[in-house]
Amino acid sequence: MKRKVVVAITGASGSVYAKVLLDKLTAMSGQLSDAGIVMSKNAEQVWQTELGNTAYSEYPFRYYDKYDFNAPFASGSAMYDTMIIAPCSMGTLGRIANGISDDLVTRAADVMLKERRKLILMVRETPYNLVHIKNMEQVTLAGGIICPATPSFYSRPATIEAVAATVTDRVLDLAGFDNNGYRWGQD
Secondary structure (H helix, E strand, C coil), X not given: CCEEEEEEECCCCCHHHHHHXXXXXXXXXXXXXXXXXXXXXXXXXXXXXXXXXXXXHHCCCEEXXXXXXXXXXXXXXXXXXXXXXXXXXXXXXXXXXXXXXXXXXXXXXXXXXXXXXXXXXEECCCXXXXXXXXXXXXXXXXXXXXXXXXXXXXXXXXXXXXXHHHHHHHHHHHHCCCCCCCXXXXX
C-alpha cells in the first residue's frame, strides 16, 4: 500500500533528524503516493545554523506554507494516513495537546487525531518539565505517538547521521513503512 504522508519540521533543535527522515523518505519514494512538507521559518533558520546549508528546499516533495489552510491534509477528506513532526518543539506539542489549530502544522495534527490516523511527534527537548509531560500524555490519550528524539547505540553508529537514523528508523517503523533499519538480535 502506498502512503500519503505529511512531514512537519518545527524550529526545535535537531535539524539532522528532519534531514535524515527526508533522505530516507526520498529513498522510499516507491512506498509513497504523496508527501507534503510544512516547514516553519524558524525551522529553516535552525537548519541553516545546525547543518550550514539550505538543502531543505531540494527534496522532491511538495512544500506548503505554514498558513496554507488549503493544503490537502488540512482536511480529513484528503485521506493522508500519517503525519510525522520531526523535530517537534514543545510549543507545537502544547498547541496540539490543547486543540489549538492556529497554523497548518497544528491543523493537520488535529485532522490526524480526529480521523484516528497516525500522528507521530518526535519531541526534541531536555529536560522535560511537568507541562511537557502532561502535554505528551494528552496527545497520547488522544491517539498520537510520542517518539522522543532519543538515539540508541546498539548499532554502533559512526556518524551524526547514523545516530539520527536510529530515531528516524524507529519513526518510519511506527509509521508502517517497509524500512531496513537496525533490528535488535539480527545480524
